[in-house]
Amino acid sequence: MLHRRIQQFFLVYFLGLLSLLLVKYLLNLSDYVIPGPVEIWQTCKSVFARYVFNVLDTLWIAVVGHIISIILAFMVGILGRHNSWIGSLIKATAYSIQAYPIVAVAPIIFILLGDGLITRLLIAVMICYFPLLLSVIGILSEPVDSIEHFYVSTKRMNWRLQVRIRAYENINKLTTVIAGSATMAVVGTIIAEFIAADAGIGYSIRTALYQSDLSKILTALFLIGIGTSLYLTGLEWVGNVIQRKCQI
Amino acid sequence: MKDENRGQGTWKSIKTIVWLGVWLFLLGRTGDCGELTPVTYRLKWLFNTSVVGDLYADVHGAFARQGIKVVVKEGGPERDSIKEIELGYAQFGVASADQVIRAVAKGSPIVVIAQLFQVNPLQWVYRTDTLSFDSPAAMISFVRGKTLGLTYGGNDETIMRTLLTKFGISEASVNVYSVRYDYTPFYEGKVDLWPVYVNAQGIVIQNKLEKAKERVSFFNPDELGVRFVANSVVTSQKMFSEQPDIVNKFRKGLIEGWQDAVALENNEKAVSVLQQFDKDTPVEIIRRQLAATRGLIKPGPESAVGSIDIPAWKQTEQIMLDQKLISVPIHLDNVLKPF
Numbered sequence: 001m002l003h004r005r006i007q008q009f010f011l012v013y014f015l016g017l018l019s020l021l022l023v024k025y026l027l028n029l030s031d032y033v034i035p036g037p038v039e040i041w042q043t044c045k046s047v048f049a050r051y052v053f054n055v056l057d058t059l060w061i062a063v064v065g066h067i068i069s070i071i072l073a074f075m076v077g078i079l080g081r082h083n084s085w086i087g088s089l090i091k092a093t094a095y096s097i098q099a100y101p102i103v104a105v106a107p108i109i110f111i112l113l114g115d116g117l118i119t120r121l122l123i124a125v126m127i128c129y130f131p132l133l134l135s136v137i138g139i140l141s142e143p144v145d146s147i148e149h150f151y152v153s154t155k156r157m158n159w160r161l162q163v164r165i166r167a168y169e170n171i172n173k174l175t176t177v178i179a180g181s182a183t184m185a186v187v188g189t190i191i192a193e194f195i196a197a198d199a200g201i202g203y204s205i206r207t208a209l210y211q212s213d214l215s216k217i218l219t220a221l222f223l224i225g226i227g228t229s230l231y232l233t234g235l236e237w238v239g240n241v242i243q244r245k246c247q248i
Numbered sequence: 249m250k251d252e253n254r255g256q257g258t259w260k261s262i263k264t265i266v267w268l269g270v271w272l273f274l275l276g277r278t279g280d281c282g283e284l285t286p287v288t289y290r291l292k293w294l295f296n297t298s299v300v301g302d303l304y305a306d307v308h309g310a311f312a313r314q315g316i317k318v319v320v321k322e323g324g325p326e327r328d329s330i331k332e333i334e335l336g337y338a339q340f341g342v343a344s345a346d347q348v349i350r351a352v353a354k355g356s357p358i359v360v361i362a363q364l365f366q367v368n369p370l371q372w373v374y375r376t377d378t379l380s381f382d383s384p385a386a387m388i389s390f391v392r393g394k395t396l397g398l399t400y401g402g403n404d405e406t407i408m409r410t411l412l413t414k415f416g417i418s419e420a421s422v423n424v425y426s427v428r429y430d431y432t433p434f435y436e437g438k439v440d441l442w443p444v445y446v447n448a449q450g451i452v453i454q455n456k457l458e459k460a461k462e463r464v465s466f467f468n469p470d471e472l473g474v475r476f477v478a479n480s481v482v483t484s485q486k487m488f489s490e491q492p493d494i495v496n497k498f499r500k501g502l503i504e505g506w507q508d509a510v511a512l513e514n515n516e517k518a519v520s521v522l523q524q525f526d527k528d529t530p531v532e533i534i535r536r537q538l539a540a541t542r543g544l545i546k547p548g549p550e551s552a553v554g555s556i557d558i559p560a561w562k563q564t565e566q567i568m569l570d571q572k573l574i575s576v577p578i579h580l581d582n583v584l585k586p587f
Contacts, residue, residue, distance in 0.1 A: 032354035033331045110432050198400075198426035210401030211573075212328060212350060 005229045013225055017218065035215040043215035044222075051204060051216075055223045058189050058200040059231060061117070065124030066185035070178060072129050077136030078163055091137065098130040106196050120192040120200065127188030128181055135177040139170045175239030182235050186228050287316060287498060290332050291323040292342040292479055295525035296448050297537035298369065299323075300518055301545065301553075302342075305505020307521050313504075314497035330358055333484050340487075340498055345477035345564045346403045346573070352583050353574040357485040359585045361499050362554035364506065365478040367544045370404055372397070372441040372467040373434065373453055387472060388415050395423040397434065397442040402427075404443035407469050407476050410567050414474065441467060447540035451533055475560040476567060488585060499587060503554040510542045510553065556586040 017040075024034035031039055080090035102123055113119045140163060147165050151157040167174060193202025201220050208216035291299050302320055305311055311318040321338070323329065329341020330351045340361075343351070348360060391412075398405045404427075412419060425439045431453060434442035444450040446466045457464050469476065481502065488495055509518045515538065522534050529537070546553055561580055568574045 027335070029334055030351070030355035030357065032351040032356040033334050035354070106430065110430055195428065203426075207401035209326075210399065212331075212347065 005233050006226070009225050009229045013222055032212065033214075035218075040215045040218055043213070044219045047204075047216055047219055048223075051201060051220055051223050054199070054201040054204050054220075055227045058186070058193060058202065058224075059227050061120050061124060061192075061200065062182075062185040062189040063231065065121050065128055065189060066182055068121070068125050069129035069132055069181065069185065072125065073132035073136045076133055077140050078159070080137055081140040081163075094130070094133055097126070102126060102191065103195055110196065116197075120189060120197045123192030123196060124185060124188035127191060128185040131184055132177060132181045135173070139173055139177075140166050142166065142170075144169045171243055175236075175243060179232060179235045179239055182231055183228060186224065186231070190224070286319060287339040287494065288319045288321060288332075288337065289498075290321045290327060290329040290338040290341040292327070292329060292344065293323045295322050296529070297522060297526070297534065297541050298445060298448055298479070299342075300522055300538060300541060301364070301506030301509040302502065303505075303521050303525055304509035304514075304518055305501050307524070308505065308508065308517070310504040310508070311498070311501040314501040316494060316497045316501065318498065318501070330356055330482060333358060333482065339494075340481060340483050342479050343482050344403060344479055345561060346406060346568060348480060348482060348583065349565055349568055349574060349578055352578045353576070358482045359485055359488045359583055360480045360482055360556060361488070361495060361585050361587070362481040362503065363477060363556045364480060364554065365544050366547050366551055366555070366557060367468070367470055368407075368476055368478040369445045369447050369450075369541075369544050370407065370443060370476075370478060371446040371450065371469070372404075372408075373444050373446075373450055373464050374441050374467055375437075375457075376463045376465040387411075387467075388417060391417055391441075392421045393423075394440040395425050395438065397425050397427040397439045399427045399443060402443075403476065406567060406571055406573065407474060408443075409571060410474050410476075411469055411472065413570075414472075447537050447544055451537045451540060452529075455533060455536070474567075475557075475563050477557065477560050477564045480556070481554075496587075499554070503587075506545060507553045510545045512542075554587075556584050558584060558586075 020034055021037060023029070024036070035043070076090055076094055080087045080094070105126075106123065109119050109122060113122065144165050147169070148157065148162065151161060151165075189200065190202035190205070193200035194206050197203050201224060205217055205220050208214075208220065289302065291302060293299065295303065306318060306320045318340075323342065328343075328347070329338060330343050330347060332338040333341050334356060342364065348358065351358060396408060398408055409419075411417075412422070425433060427439075427443060431442065431449070433439045434453070435456070442453075444453060444466075446468070450466055454464050481499070483495060483498075508514050509521070515535075518538055519531065519534055522529075522538065523531060526534065558580070561584060565574075565577060565580060569577065
């Protein structure tokens with residue numbers, strides 16, 4: 001699974017790089033606009049080790065942020081699965097928070113939490129949790145009549161049982177959504193580092209942008225792709241294990 | 249009979265379409281006769297006081313008087329006018345000297361046709377309770393152990409590193425704080441020196457802190473001998489050599505716009521232009537910003553607006569060489585095209 005995913009990523013990345021170089025040579029652009037292959041290779045060699053550590057720094061924040069987002073999305077999803085007043089209030093609050101652009105909220109977060117780890121984590125969670133929440137609410141508010149009917153008619157239904165039944169019956173959807181939202185967690189962390197941190201690969205990209213250094217950005221994108229592929233593969237593996245256990 | 253009618257109808261429709269096409273073409277041609285040559289001018293930053301002359305030239309017809317039509321486009325952090333010129337999206341643009349030198353070092357075929365800021369607006373704001381930067385000794389004694397705001401990768405980092413080297417201050421003896429667009433760490437007193445554009449954000453910060461009964465001042469590296477050139481106007485070598493007429497007309501119009509915008513007698517006209525484009529800044533702040541800009545564009549009565557300060561460019565290049573931001577000199581003679 002890992003082998004195939006990495007292979008696919010290499011294919012996509014190098015096709016993209018090739019198209020970029022093709023544009024460079026077709027339009028006769030200077031190395032300032034699009035760097036040449038030699039410059040990309042040399043930059044890659046000089047920043048590779050540093051960027052690997054930066055990507056690892058970003059990835060661990062993304063993983064923690066993703067876990068928090070999953071917990072948060074399930075908590076809000078469970079509370080908001082009913083079409084009751086409290087359910088709609090929770091949904092409205094969640095939607096409103098998501099509607100605020102993160103760059104506008106960032107100064108408030110700095111004042112309250114400074115510009116360290118917690119800020120990066122919080123921004124990553126804010127960006128990642130919403131798509132998860134929408135899917136979780138969708139799944140948990142959809143009744144599984146064929147099973148739930150029995151427990152309702154025998155008056156043994158409670159909220160825990162209802163959530164379990166709906167989650168179990170939609171385990172495939174849930175694992176796909178969770179694996180998919182991992183990308184959002186990585187993107188969220190990079191945005192957080194871009195606007196509110198002095199560490200991680202997002203911060204390195206920001207510095208490279210100031211220097212108009214596309215070679216560094218291309219190296220960073222390559223490593224982000226590898227890191228995200230590894231994380232997604234790990235998640236899919238965990239998802240498969242859970243699904244197999246559920247089937248037993 | 250029916251077929252004949254249908255054939256005639258089709259023939260009529262074709263004739264109508266052809267005539268319509270010919271008329272539209274002729275109308276278009278007629279329109280062209282009165283049209284001015286359009287060129288795109290990409291600014292470095294958002295519409296604010298730092299681009300007052302560019303906007304003034306546009307609004308008060310300085311470009312039109314030269315017989316050219318200029319589309320002035322707002323810049324921003326993600327915009328790079330040099331790249332846009334090379335890609336053909338713009339014909340003229342504003343770029344900082346370090347951007348120009350870096351681009352030329354990588355083979356970008358651009359030339360500098362004017363230098364807008366004669367004094368670099370990038371300075372550091374600090375609280376003036378006990379500080380003074382009037383001498384190198386004062387700077388050395390103040391900076392040691394203090395927290396300096398720097399934008400990693402930005403030209404403020406280059407300038408500050410040059411200053412530290414020049415005055416023998418080791419980087420270990422200062423704390424460096426990574427700066428973003430949010431000034432909260434400076435307001436909170438966590439950072440002692442914060443890099444700002446003295447004529448734009450500098451005035452806003454000064455105004456805010458004055459309201460809180462705090463006095464601030466600006467540290468200008470230029471006064472301690474570090475002259476790092478800021479915004480300049482660039483175009484492509486091709487445009488410069490193949491269309492010198494348009495380049496000269498553009499330059500004349502632009503310089504006229506800047507001269508008028510910073511002239512004291514046009515103060516209210518310039519303020520009104522800025523209000524038109526920068527609706528979020530209160531007019532009193534705009535007035536102060538404009539006054540600060542005037543001193544950077546025309547620092548003395550003898551200074552010529554738009555003139556290229558070659559010694560300052562040479563120093564900028566040397567700083568970049570010393571800091572290994574470029575590996576070889578770029579032959580400034582081929583890049584700078586003073587008028």
